Amino acid sequence: MEIVTRADRPELHEAAAVVFRERWPEFVFHDDVPKRYMGRVEEYFARYDVMVLDGGSVVAGGWGVPMAWDGSADDLPSGYDDALIRAVDGREAGIEPTSLSFMAVAVGASHDRRGMAGVVLEELVRRAWSDGLTHVVAPLRPTWKHRYPMVSMAEYAGWSRPDGLSIDPWIRTHQRMGAWVLCPALRSMVIEGTVAEWESWADMVFPVTREYVVPGALNLVLIDRERDRGVYVEENLWVQHR
Incomplete structure (x- = not known):
């Protein structure tokens, strides 16, 4: 195996994008904040955008952003979107970062259960x-x-197996590395679109105004047909590594 940055091997960008896209539902890619910030993230923080190669092929990848955080729960960003904003705005304002926030990790489906996420x-x-x-x-x-x-992230984060680890595989991966849960990220991502856009992203029909269970969504999606608007506010979970 070999670990490189995407800046080292720009010809592998497309292969890396395939690995990431197969792991998330379509609507995740329609968050407006990354659209505004990712170009600068790639320019400023290329050192924290890595890929794992096996035989020259991309099998896993992940990236993070350095940001200022004072170590208290009150000073945490509100979630994924806010961490991006804090990292980029902080860099442009000359604020010294103190922390790294993992933003995403993905492993190719054919390489599951090989510990690749831990490597990243x-x-x-x-x-x-x-x-x-x-x-x-x-x-x-x-x-x-x-x-x-329909379960809050705070409640879900407390569900554990008899061995004391989380029922959730991704939380367990971090726990096994020594990480612990801090608190829910209550407004981690906000994704908005027209009803037609949401029907396309979710491959569903939304005939009336109400909240819906959407495949891949961690929380309910509010569809307002009168305003022709769908809004999804996703909770994530802040963890800290030793």
Whole structure:
């Protein structure tokens, strides 16, 4: 295996994008904040955008952003979107980062159960420590939360197995690396669109105004047919690594 940054191997961008897209529902890619910030994230923070290669092929990847955080729960960003904004705005304002926030990790479906996600996370942690950052956090999107969209993230995060670890595979991955749960990220992502756009993203029909269970969504999606608007506010879960 080989670990490289996407800046090192720009010809693999498309292959990396395929790995990421197969892991998330379509609506996740229609959040307006990343559309405005990702270009600068790629320019400023290329060191924290890594890929794992096996035989020259991309099998996993992940990225994070360095940001200022004082270590308290009150100073955490509201979630994924806010972490992006804080990292980019902080860089442009000359604010010294203190922490790395993992933003996303993906493993190709054909390489599941090989520990590839842990490889990516450990490499990002190593880079953070070597750069003098003192905290590593992540607004997790738990793997199984979409099965319980009417349950709050706070309650879901407390569900555990007899061994004391979370019932959720992605939370467990972080726990096994020594991470612990901080608090829910109550407004991690906000995705808005017309009713037609949401019907396309979800492959569903929304005939009346109400909240809907949508495949892949961690929380309910509010569809307002009179205003021709769908709004999804996703809760994630902040964890901190040792």
